[in-house]
Amino acid sequence: MDSFRITELGRRFGLSRSTLLYYDRIGLLCPSGRSEADYRLYSQADCDRLARICAFREAGISLEEIARLLDADTPHGPILERRLHELGQAGHAGTEGAAAPDRRHATNVCFRAGSDRAGPRTVAGFATRLRP
Structure with a gap:
């Protein structure tokens, strides 16, 4: 089984150690195991979960909603x-009489951390990518 220590996981996703410790503390991403030296060990399934967390965060979803x-x-x-x-709508706030936002632009999301599939995605594609 491949496992990653917290520093390795942080580097892989561009996150700080303290962020990963916080995710553990709130129960959002708990390590699958511990080493003999009591280091946190994250499995591939944990990496997949973190990729989903990062994608949701990039879309502006709160940690509570992500959980x-x-x-x-x-x-x-x-x-x-x-x-x-x-x-x-926030992008069009203050524009009196503006046309409805173009859904193609409002629904584009780009996967970044932990993903090998970078590029724009629609909400449907985003939700499909996030399914376990």
Whole structure:
């Protein structure tokens, strides 16, 4: 089994050690095991979960909502649609009489950390990518 220590995982995803410790403390990303020296060890499944967490964070989803998304059997689409709609409206705030936001732009999301599939994605593609 491949396992990663906290520093290796942080480097892989561009996150600080303290961020990963915080995710552990709040139960968002707990290590799968411990080494004989009591170091946190993260499995490939943990890496996959962290990739999903990073994608959700990049989309502006709160940690509380991410925890609900990852720990429940709820579809990701409605929460993502709502958040991306909010982002689209925020971009047009203060523009009197502006046309409705172009959904192609409001729903583009780019995967960055821990992903080998960079590039724009739609909400449907985003939700599909995040399914376990």
